[in-house]
Amino acid sequence: MNAPRRSTDRNHDPQSGGCDDDTIATRRYDRVMDENPTPAVGAIAPAITLEDTDRRVRGLDEIAAAGYCVVVFYRGHW
Amino acid sequence: MADYGPEYEKIRAAGADLIAISVDTIAQASAMKRDLKLPFHILCDTDRKTITAWGLVNHREREIAIPAAFIVDRDMRLRFAATEGSFTRVEPAAVTKALAELAAGRAISAMGTSRTVRPGAMFLRAAMNALARGFKSR
Numbered sequence: 001m002n003a004p005r006r007s008t009d010r011n012h013d014p015q016s017g018g019c020d021d022d023t024i025a026t027r028r029y030d031r032v033m034d035e036n037p038t039p040a041v042g043a044i045a046p047a048i049t050l051e052d053t054d055r056r057v058r059g060l061d062e063i064a065a066a067g068y069c070v071v072v073f074y075r076g077h078w
Numbered sequence: 079m080a081d082y083g084p085e086y087e088k089i090r091a092a093g094a095d096l097i098a099i100s101v102d103t104i105a106q107a108s109a110m111k112r113d114l115k116l117p118f119h120i121l122c123d124t125d126r127k128t129i130t131a132w133g134l135v136n137h138r139e140r141e142i143a144i145p146a147a148f149i150v151d152r153d154m155r156l157r158f159a160a161t162e163g164s165f166t167r168v169e170p171a172a173v174t175k176a177l178a179e180l181a182a183g184r185a186i187s188a189m190g191t192s193r194t195v196r197p198g199a200m201f202l203r204a205a206m207n208a209l210a211r212g213f214k215s216r
Contacts, residue, residue, distance in 0.1 A: 064151065
């Protein structure tokens with residue numbers, strides 16, 4: 001009789017919390033293992049400054065400055 | 079990573095470069111680069127600082143990297159992002175296809191504003207090839 005009504009319940013909005021306004025594509029699979037958010041399309045990439053196999057320090061900003069840079073993370077030898 | 083070797087030429091032809099990152103030591107990464115004859119830069123994130131910043135730490139397996147691929151433009155803005163589960167890989171063809179789409183987008187806008195941004199048949203051919211391959215492999 002006095003059942004509470006929730007007129008503005010948006011908890012079930014499947015669109016919320018996403019970042020689907022990207023220009024090309026964002027693919028999500030079953031990644032659940034890192035609590036830190038992965039940067040989304042449209043965001044500024046976190047800086048990368050690491051040594052390469054010749055022990056030369058490489059910066060993503062300097063490589064990307066020449067054009068697009070594909071950044072691939074792989075599992076590696078383990 | 080082996081699949082990115084043959085793709086690298088196309089990536090370069092599209093005016094882009096590629097870096098590959100794992101938590102491997104320089105010795106391990108060097109061995110892989112040599113054995114697989116990989117032509118691109120392989121970077122070593124042994125202290126996990128980079129994969130932490132990118133939210134790609136696999137806590138289930140010795141804090142190795144979660145496989146993922148991104149495309150960053152010259153302003154450091156992300157234009158493509160694909161992450162996968164711990165035992166699957168991002169298809170290199172999907173990355174090349176996205177790059178081709180970006181390249182094609184840029185070519186169109188360059189025509190519209192009559193600016194010449196990396197024009198040339200090689201550029202367009204690389205984009206077309208990547209698109210064709212992408213469709214075939216799906």
